[in-house]
Amino acid sequence: MNKIGLYFRKEKQEAILRGDTSNAVVDRYFIHGFQAIGLHLSETPEVTPGVVLLYARYGQMAWETLVRVCETDDEMLKAQALVLLTHAFIIMGFITVAQLYLLKVCKIINKAKLQFLPVYGRPAGLSEQAREDAALLSQVIYLENYFYLTLGGSAPAMTARIEKEFRLDLQVSAIQ
Numbered sequence: 001m002n003k004i005g006l007y008f009r010k011e012k013q014e015a016i017l018r019g020d021t022s023n024a025v026v027d028r029y030f031i032h033g034f035q036a037i038g039l040h041l042s043e044t045p046e047v048t049p050g051v052v053l054l055y056a057r058y059g060q061m062a063w064e065t066l067v068r069v070c071e072t073d074d075e076m077l078k079a080q081a082l083v084l085l086t087h088a089f090i091i092m093g094f095i096t097v098a099q100l101y102l103l104k105v106c107k108i109i110n111k112a113k114l115q116f117l118p119v120y121g122r123p124a125g126l127s128e129q130a131r132e133d134a135a136l137l138s139q140v141i142y143l144e145n146y147f148y149l150t151l152g153g154s155a156p157a158m159t160a161r162i163e164k165e166f167r168l169d170l171q172v173s174a175i176q
Contacts, residue, residue, distance in 0.1 A: 003041065004087040005142065006080065007135035009128035027077060029065035033084045036062050040091050075112035079105050080136050086143060095151055102143050106158035109140060116165050137162050 008016065008026065015025040016034055036058035039051070069081045082105045089098035108114075116134055141163050147153030156163070 004037070004084070004091075005135070005139040006084060006087075007132055009132050012132075027065070027069060027081070029062060029069050029081050030084065032058055032062040032065055033081070033088065037084070037088050037091060040088075075108050075114060076133060076136065079108050079114065079140070082108070083136060083139055083143070095147075099147055099153060102140070102147065103158065105140055106144070109137065110158070110161065115162060138166065141166060 008030075012026040012030075016030055019031055019035075020026070021028040021031050036055065039055055039058065066081055066085065070078055072078065082101050086098045086101045086105065089095070089101060114133075114137065116137055141156075141159045144153075144156045144159045148156050
């Protein structure tokens with residue numbers, strides 16, 4: 001999970017590693033999505049009919065559960081799911097499609113006004129959930145900059161609001 005920049009709190013990580021598709025701890029989309037991506041990241045000996053069948057099975061289950069995720073009102077869940085999909089397309093070499101899904105993520109984040117800090121009151125301590133949410137928003141900033149700097153994409157503008165909050169309000173600066 002860390003190889004692709006997503007962070008999940010401990011209970012979710014354990015559920016993903018167990019392959020728990022009950023939806024009790026983590027949405028089953030992440031189980032299927034990581035299974036499909038894992039085939040690309042692992043060192044499979046060779047492409048055999050069995051491996052192709054696994055790709056097809058995990059890919060189909062991921063797409064079916066992604067449709068359900070995108071129909072929910074949970075904007076953070078949708079954004080997390082689409083960031084995983086964006087990474088999957090990058091890994092497979094479908095950069096243009098990855099950029100389109102990153103655009104969808106940015107639209108979700110901006111429409112829902114997702115942010116690092118609460119609008120009112122003091123920020124909560126860095127709970128596991130707050131860390132998971134912050135890691136997602138940070139990853140979106142990173143991805144937009146990655147597309148710009150390494151793949152000739154357009155200048156980062158979609159994440160400007162959350163990047164400003166990241167740099168100014170959180171007072172994140174370079175290590176000196």
